[in-house]
Amino acid sequence: MSLLVVGTVAFDAIETPFGKVDRITGGSGNYICHSAGNFTHDMQLVSVVGEDFSTDELKYLQSIGTDISGVQIKKGEKSFFWSGKYHMDMNRRDTLVTDLNVLATFDPVLPDNFKKPEFLILGNIDPALQIKVIEQLEERPKLVAIDTMNFWMDIAWDNLQKVLGMVDLLIVNDEEARQLSKEHSLVKAAEKIRALGPKFLIIKKGEHGALLFHGNRVFFAPALPLEDVFDPTGAGDTFAGGFMGYLAKTKDLSFENMKRGVIYGSALASFCVEKFGPERLKELSHKEIEERVQIFIEIVDFDIILD
């Protein structure tokens, strides 16, 4: 077995300076699978949706190699719904509506054949549920990664600390890293966060790229300077999915390979923002991804010979 994904599958309504959609599929688990599916066709998804959810979207996930037997479909209930609005500075957004619906009572249960994954990524959900998933595993995966957000730092601090002690990699943005560590300097923040458990840390900086920390090493990955960011929703989950998918494909946890994973994750995220929702991720060819990675290679390339 390969990559176990636990996260939300939902409907989103999104407004950006470039347009508006009233109802599009989203959710962290959904974006992660869309992205990771470019590297592995051996994914298991644990999530919950209402009776209203798109069967086409679930079929699409199956078509790219996702076992959806861990997706609970709640009869007579509604899917998780989020609505948000972005302004010109796409690093910030206003949440307009959060209807938890089925997510309010989500109890992630791993089917028996999901309990020995090689890789595990826990999307941004209640740390108590993240712990519950890890406790159901029968074997320790090669790598356990989690995402989280400011909300859980505010209301679920103790469980967040506990789950950080159980994982190998935390993926957060710069603002979240600062809140979690109470340090402004990202170098100091990284040190404090890794003291809580995760030996690897990725800090995403939106249009400014991402940092990967491990031991005394740091890798600074660029973001592509884009003409337009059409819709940033899901870019973080797409990054995480591309990163984990690349690791699941290559099965190499060296720092050198983790850096490659960060570049592939960044490349996938740069596609995600080109259209609303996960649409752009559905139509990607291997060639397009390789061409995008080539741009990442060129944009930071320089050649200095030191004395």
Next chain:
Amino acid sequence: MSLLVVGTVAFDAIETPFGKVDRITGGSGNYICHSAGNFTHDMQLVSVVGEDFSTDELKYLQSIGTDISGVQIKKGEKSFFWSGKYHMDMNRRDTLVTDLNVLATFDPVLPDNFKKPEFLILGNIDPALQIKVIEQLEERPKLVAIDTMNFWMDIAWDNLQKVLGMVDLLIVNDEEARQLSKEHSLVKAAEKIRALGPKFLIIKKGEHGALLFHGNRVFFAPALPLEDVFDPTGAGDTFAGGFMGYLAKTKDLSFENMKRGVIYGSALASFCVEKFGPERLKELSHKEIEERVQIFIEIVDFDIILD
């Protein structure tokens, strides 16, 4: 002749979360020479100071190869004085005091032996004065670079447009690039700014690195993730000085070499912020600079072989 520098030489009072100084030497021309002096000892400085200015600082500038015969010393007058306060987010600062003093009547006059420089950098002063300097040149330099700021966009728009039509390279930060172009996307901003004249554009992003634009090419230079930024005053001018000094030393205006210049400029700026004012720049060894550049090489290094 090599590098002509036009800019302020001044006193600063600075407060940061790490400490406070009441009176330290500063000014764009001063920082540029301190930084460029690591690469060339053939600099000419045009500036103005009051009778109160430090003769030791002027002697130091001479000792690193600066011809200061273009620095006017106004008897009975006071030097330009700036005072500012930084908070934890060092990308922003509050200006507390701006006493123009001698700067109010500054009339940059090039001594005859300053009129054929190979390279020219015009620090952030009134665009009318930048134009006046260019008009005194007897030969076109290999490269003319300027810095500017939001203030001149607000009060000297026409002259700023005019000087942009006369130069090869503009060096600004991201906020300034957005205000100048009225575009949020830095890619679109770069396109609009280069349509005004400069064929090269550097956009500095503080702790997020810098972008170099030329033709249809972009280079994304990292900044080092630092434990502490002690005092960011002068970091932008130090970047510009390191960049121009490196070009003056190598005399190679290819895009490949400009990228190296951006890395050397970034390395010098990373030293500048370690102490108050230009102090750290006075004590740098060649070996320290090379070691710092090595860190820049390693931090963005990755190795992907595409199919």
